[in-house]
Amino acid sequence: MGVDEPGLPTLHEWAGGSDAVRRFIDAFYDRVERDDLLAPFFPGGVSEAHRAHVAAWWSEVLGGPTTYTDELGGYEAMLAHHRDLGITSDQRHRFASTMSLALDDAGLPADPEFRAAVIGYVEWGTRLAMHNSQPGATDVVEHAPVPRWGWGVAPPYGG
Template identity: 55%
Template sequence: MSAAGTPPTLYEWAGGAPAFERLMEVFYREVLRDPLLAPLFARMSEDHPHHVALWFGEVFGGPSAYTEERGGFAVMRAHHVGKGIKPEQRARWVALMLAAADEAGLPDDAEFRAAFASYVEWGSRRAMANSQPGATLTRRTTTPHWGWGETPPGTD
């Protein structure tokens, strides 16, 4: 928990690791059923949802588990390079993620959902841009950390 007098992180507010594991379980179940997204994830490893739960947890102020266990931002970005994500796939990914947040029981207060949706939009747009053939990758080298009503510096 946060120190007395400081607001909880988005990670804490969401319910910590169990909430993000639940979110990714729901989300990837739907992704694999979706005709537009299933081809992008056809070779997804069994532990992929867990890895993404670690990523989201870190982004939203939880432990640096993705960075420590998986290699951080460079590894996450590398998973998208060359995938050629189309705008309609990105939009569907966002829609399914937001719906999964409802089904997984993430907090539904406006402040949390605005921050959550902001990251989902930003992250999906960066992933799509980095996935294009010949893309110039962003200068970012570190995992972004999202907070309450703010876009972190260096989100390019």
């Protein structure tokens, strides 16, 4: 279920669609592979399949096609990928800041409204992932829809 923002483009549309989201994810993982703090999560590099799956997740989160839910296991699959990783606070922060840099690398829109919405999701999602990744984590939401993120309080600026 998407957010109800009638008359506004989805974040996915504003970003430039699935091709733009894939550029963003590739730019992110290109940085991750060179990062001493994050690269250990991906021994041997980030596979094409992983990049494609994460791009599908992000496309869905931003209001695009529901491929991750329909074909790749939805929220439960993403939760399973993060269990027992033991993500540290430093790793979470590096992940989030690297996401911001990758938005620039990929040439996604730089307007503050779009960036605030995307980074809002990054902060929310990485904090959940960090919590859910701790061995023995409690209060983990086991079943949920893939989140559908919207503009929140700052829709695209119309001039």
